[in-house]
Amino acid sequence: MPREAPYLAVADALRTRILAGEWEIGERLPSRARLAEGYGVGRNVMQRAMERLIIEGLLEGRAGSGTYVRLPRERLRMVRSRRHERWGSPSDVMKERGRAGAWDSHSQVRVPAPEAIAERLAISPGDLCVNTHYEFLADGQPVQLSESWEPMAITDGTPIVLPEMGPLAGKGVLQRMRSIGVTIETVVELPRPARATQAQANLLGISVGDLVLQIERTIYDADGRPVETADIVIPDVRREVAYEFAVDQR
Incomplete structure (x- = not known):
């Protein structure tokens, strides 16, 4: 050892x-x-x-x-809820416990889908996508990273091709897709514990190997077609994640 x-x-x-x-x-x-x-x-x-x-x-x-x-740093709570109407919206993500937050994003268009991403989006490897990287801050501290992929076959030529530009910038996948006639029906998340890579540690201000939660999220329309997939990275020292579910009263 x-x-x-x-x-x-x-x-x-x-x-x-x-x-x-x-x-x-x-x-x-x-x-x-x-x-x-x-x-x-x-x-x-x-x-x-x-x-x-x-x-x-x-x-x-x-x-x-x-x-x-120093007084131990508070871990912010991040609530994942089926009742959220703005899935994928950075402004919604940053409202935990009333904390003011900010985010930075960078999108690239016509990026060929890697094999693993293509499988998640039910497209062919190399099909063109919009790839967006997000860095989220709360109280001036980096608290989350996200990398999103959307097939250009769905958004190309529409006002929403760039998630953080245009008339619906920052509104989230649900509202953006609705504006072009695509109805979101299902969100699937796969949370997995992991250790921070060098690149993640540099961006999050933590150490290589520190515990992080990785969430693989894929959003589907009413026909079961994937319209977006993302990898979300949350440092354990900064945030706790809670999943909230509505109870069916029938």
Whole structure:
């Protein structure tokens, strides 16, 4: 079995001491040099360990002052509900617990569908799609990534070909598709736990290998045709996901 990286072992030990209350919230920790000497590691190892705890929200660095214990960062709740009328709408996604949020998006047109995406959309590999990348923020922190694919055979030549441009920009897949006569009937989501890749960690401000929730979402019209599929990545340290279902009273 490979040995755990030294900075992870130090981070675990420091985390245990912080959660046990050895240092109060708002209290400054000993210097990194002193902590490194106490754990018998180099300063670079201690630096990485403390940076990890800063990312987790247990510590905060103050320029010219030191490193302090901070109030644990609240995990925002993300509700996935069959009652949502704006599936895929960034503005709807960002309303959890009344938090103001923002998002950035970038779309490319005429992107050939990779084999796995083509299978999810019931099209042929290489068929042209619109590919959109989203990055979501809440309280200035990155909280979610999403990559969406829509077949151009459905939207090409219409005002909604670009999800974040045109008269229905930001309105979500349901409303956008309805405007061109396509009725959405079903949303299927497959949530899976995973570990953050290097690219995901860079965008989300977390560490490689940190726990994330990956949701594979596909939206179908009334004829059972897939009209959009997306991969959603949510860092566990920032968000908790709740699924809400209506009860059939019949």
